[in-house]
Amino acid sequence: MIRFITAVGHSTLQLLTSLGRASLLLLAMLRGLPSVLKRPRLLIDQMHSVGVLTISIVSISGLFVGMVLALQSHHILSRFGADSALGLMVAAALIRELGPVLSALLFTGRAGSALTAEIGLMKATEQLSSLEMMAVNPKYHILAPRFLASFLSVPLLAALFSSLGVLGGWLVGGVILGVDEAAFWGGMQGGIDLRNDLINGVIKSITFGFVCAWIAIYQGYDCVPTSEGVSRATTRTVVQTSMAVLGLDFILTALMFNH
Amino acid sequence: MVKNRLIETGVGLFVLIGFGALLFLAIQVSGLGEFYQDESFKVTARFDNIGGLKTNAPVTIAGVEVGRVQDIHYDPEEFRAVATLNIQNRYHGHIPDDTFAKILTAGLLGEKYIGLQPGGSEDPLTQGGEITITQSSLVLEEIIGQFLFSKSQEPLP
Numbered sequence: 001m002i003r004f005i006t007a008v009g010h011s012t013l014q015l016l017t018s019l020g021r022a023s024l025l026l027l028a029m030l031r032g033l034p035s036v037l038k039r040p041r042l043l044i045d046q047m048h049s050v051g052v053l054t055i056s057i058v059s060i061s062g063l064f065v066g067m068v069l070a071l072q073s074h075h076i077l078s079r080f081g082a083d084s085a086l087g088l089m090v091a092a093a094l095i096r097e098l099g100p101v102l103s104a105l106l107f108t109g110r111a112g113s114a115l116t117a118e119i120g121l122m123k124a125t126e127q128l129s130s131l132e133m134m135a136v137n138p139k140y141h142i143l144a145p146r147f148l149a150s151f152l153s154v155p156l157l158a159a160l161f162s163s164l165g166v167l168g169g170w171l172v173g174g175v176i177l178g179v180d181e182a183a184f185w186g187g188m189q190g191g192i193d194l195r196n197d198l199i200n201g202v203i204k205s206i207t208f209g210f211v212c213a214w215i216a217i218y219q220g221y222d223c224v225p226t227s228e229g230v231s232r233a234t235t236r237t238v239v240q241t242s243m244a245v246l247g248l249d250f251i252l253t254a255l256m257f258n259h
Numbered sequence: 260m261v262k263n264r265l266i267e268t269g270v271g272l273f274v275l276i277g278f279g280a281l282l283f284l285a286i287q288v289s290g291l292g293e294f295y296q297d298e299s300f301k302v303t304a305r306f307d308n309i310g311g312l313k314t315n316a317p318v319t320i321a322g323v324e325v326g327r328v329q330d331i332h333y334d335p336e337e338f339r340a341v342a343t344l345n346i347q348n349r350y351h352g353h354i355p356d357d358t359f360a361k362i363l364t365a366g367l368l369g370e371k372y373i374g375l376q377p378g379g380s381e382d383p384l385t386q387g388g389e390i391t392i393t394q395s396s397l398v399l400e401e402i403i404g405q406f407l408f409s410k411s412q413e414p415l416p
Binding site for chain 1: 274
């Protein structure tokens with residue numbers, strides 16, 4: 001019994017200390033942002049490796065998600081003679097939920113895990129320590145550019161995902177299934193509100209970008225510097241980010257869309 | 260050096276594509292463009308009962324959307340509801356001032372909207388005008404109430 005209580009206390013303390021380390025790391029990275037802006041080169045390289053290289057997977061997924069969404073909704077909506085709501089349904093689902101959430105999940109799988117592995121290996125091969133030896137702060141030069149690049153990339157990728165999803169929905173709904181185009185776009189424009197839907201979707205994706213970047217970099221920086229430790233940290237990044245994104249999505253939806 | 264240029268171009272394209280996608284969502288999907296393109300003029304209409312009409316509901320003539328309901332409020336002096344209608348400018352001067360405004364329902368359970376039925380007057384409705392002939396929304400409970408009342412008046416068979 002006592003052993004059980006001790007175990008609970010131990011894991012609670014571990015959780016709290018890791019939360020504390022993560023917050024300190026976040027603060028250090030935020031303090032490093034001005035020095036990143038002074039050297040845009042660092043940021044551009046990272047934007048390339050986390051953002052540009054993720055475009056392909058995000059755009060292809062977006063297109064197919066939109067197409068599947070249109071096929072499935074058409075199947076059900078046509079039963080009630082409500083085909084004209086197809087455009088609205090596809091756009092609302094993509095802009096409010098699927099765009100921000102799925103692009104954040106894809107980002108973690110494609111770029112977040114790579115970030116963790118990269119930073120973890122830097123730590124394991126003592127590159128971070130050697131930077132410190134040379135009086136270069138790795139938090140400013142290695143971590144902060146990666147953080148900012150991920151944070152900026154996720155909202156852009158989410159917008160790309162939603163747009164291509166809408167186009168995919170139009171391809172399937174308007175071109176292949178023959179839903180009236182005026183009803184498709186008109187219903188969408190009538191039902192989607194700039195502030196309520198689009199801006200809230202962008203706020204969601206900004207939040208997710210922050211979470212993705214923070215967790216990936218913290219896990220890499222905090223990993224056990226062995227090959228096993230790096231592999232575990234990479235797994236933890238994907239698992240924790242996915243859970244955080246889905247949980248946050250519920251909370252944000254409850255806050256935003258509870259008219 | 261060439262590789263650096265390539266990376267910079269890639270990042271530039273990425274940022275432009277991202278913002279382009281946002282712009283596409285704002286204009287094509289949320290219909291922001293439509294909102295600014297069409298200037299509109301306002302007329303008011305007073306109803307005894309608006310029964311579930313909401314702001315942003317369509318205003319139609321002959322089934323064609325010509326505007327939207329901009330605002331609905333209650334006039335405590337007349338005990339009536341006042342709806343402000345935003346009608347597209349290209350119809351300015353083409354709607355007679357004895358137009359009849361009805362609150363209709365799209366389908367049995369659909370959204371409420373306002374249907375305008377043009378009258379025969381020579382004078383058009385202009386900015387700030389008022390539609391005087393209106394018909395309130397049909398409230399299902401009232402109709403059922405009237406039906407039951409008239410039934411109970413009938414002598415028993």
